Amino acid sequence: MGVLRRIAPLVASIVLVIATGTLGVVLTRRANDKAERTHARDRENMQTTLAGLGKQYLLFSAKEPYDFAATGTWSLAPGDGADRDRLTAFLAHSALFNYGVALVGLDTKPLNLYAPAGPVPPPTDPGYAPMITALKSGQPGVSSVMVAGGAPVVAVGVPVMVANQPKALIVAYLRTDRSPLQTYVDQLHYGRTGRAYVVDSAGRVVASTGGVGIGTPLPAGAVLDALRRGRSGLLTYDDAGVPRVATFAPLGQAGWGAVTTQTVAEFYGPIRSGHLRIQLALVALLALAAITIGVLGYKRETARRRFQEALAHQATHDVLTGLANRALLYEHLASELAQARRHGRDVAVLYVDLDRFKPINDQLGHEAGDAVLVEVAARLVSSIRAGDLVARLGGDEFVIVLHDVASDDAATEVAERVVAAVGREFVRAGTAMRTGASVGIAVSRGGGSDAEALLRDADLAMYKAKDGGRHRWVAFDDELRSSRRSSV
DSSP: OHHHHHHHHHHHHHHHHHHHHHHHHHHHHHHHHHHHHHHHHHHHHHHHHHHHHHHHHHHHHHHHHHHHHHSSOOOOOTTOHHHHHHHHHHHHHOSSOOSEEEEEETTSOEEEEEOTTSOOOOTTOGGGHHHHHHHHTTSOEEOOOEEETTEEEEEEEEEEEETTEEEEEEEEEEEGGGSHHHHHHTTOOOTTTOEEEEEOTTSBEEEEGGGTTBTSBOSOHHHHHHHHTTOOEEEEEEETTEEEEEEEEEOSSTTOEEEEEEEHHHHHHHHHTOSHHHHHHHHHHHHHHHHHHHHHHHHHHHHHHHHHHHHHHHHHBOTTTOOBOHHHHHHHHHHHHHHHHHHTOOEEEEEEEEESOHHHHHHHOHHHHHHHHHHHHHHHHHTSOTTOEEEEEETTEEEEEEOSOOOHHHHHHHHHHHHHHHHSOEEETTEEEOOEEEEEEEEEGGGOSOHHHHHHHHHHHHHHHHHTTSSSEEEOOHHHHHHHHHHO
């Protein structure tokens, strides 16, 4: 009995150690299995998020030529000089398209083309098929990756509408290996063997980590088959004898998809290592991964926010000058009038129309005219206070909204600054140009006018300024009010 009492604690300790070790092995195995599933799920969630960013990029890419096609007047005559000038201006100001732009008839015959970076793919290129299919369904179209002049390019097509009927197409081209999308994807890194890809509807690489394989099919047939069926998920495949893990998700636009690949050994290696020493290393690796995912998440959120801000800005601002557009003007003016009614303040509107602007367009071209409009916008902004608003209604018409006007003299002082600022000489490429400004002033006493009436009064005063010799300002008064009533 004495011997048993002496060895009992030892036996109990050995049993406890063995039990603890066995339990540790079982728990480690279960933890490893759970960790593998969690790791795979996290990568899938990240892939879905990246696909969402890619979709926003495609929508943003389609919006730019769509807005361009919807503004201005098109001749649609083959080789028309004005149409070509518009194409040239579009490419010069485009934030995304860097290769060329074409005006194409509905019969696919080219009407006009500006492609300074090289030849564009011929109409017979099969890469246009997804774009044509989308256009036939009434959606902006995106092509597959095509090769033109040795460069991988993608085309985005939108209709040119005349009287609510499609009459032609704007086809804008971007070089995928030098696009903002490639710059973003190139910053995504997943270990030593990991690569991120964006693929088109034909399975060709649009953008990739390190620019690997752009324009060529992704060597993962099972992944491409799943994307064509609209699936997202994770699977393993063999790449030249090397097992790889792929996570993938469709963008939900143009048949494109986002794919991330990594060797199985690297993807699961830290989790499958087992032992305590490796487990401690795994903690460090997971901490590093958390930091990496956090940085990537921050970049992803920043990119998403920038996309949304850019889309929102384009919806409320003039593309050429960056000023508020008509929609934002009416929204801002209605808000100012509401505040003026609550606080008993006055609001003034200055309607500005440029004088002798048409000869600049006719003699020096639309590019020079656009440059003048941009400079006029800057001069108008410099003539107002912080909190006031300058908007472009279109063409050479601008509106200034002055909030909390202390007196009529305050509005006329701004009008005088505007007339003086616009009247200064413009110089472009060594050529001096002059224009002027006719300004109509209308003041809402205590916010008592609505936006439409206030703008109409300022417009009427502006026309009186033009009739009186131009390059001057006129304030809306009782005489103009009487003439407006008599005309009604």
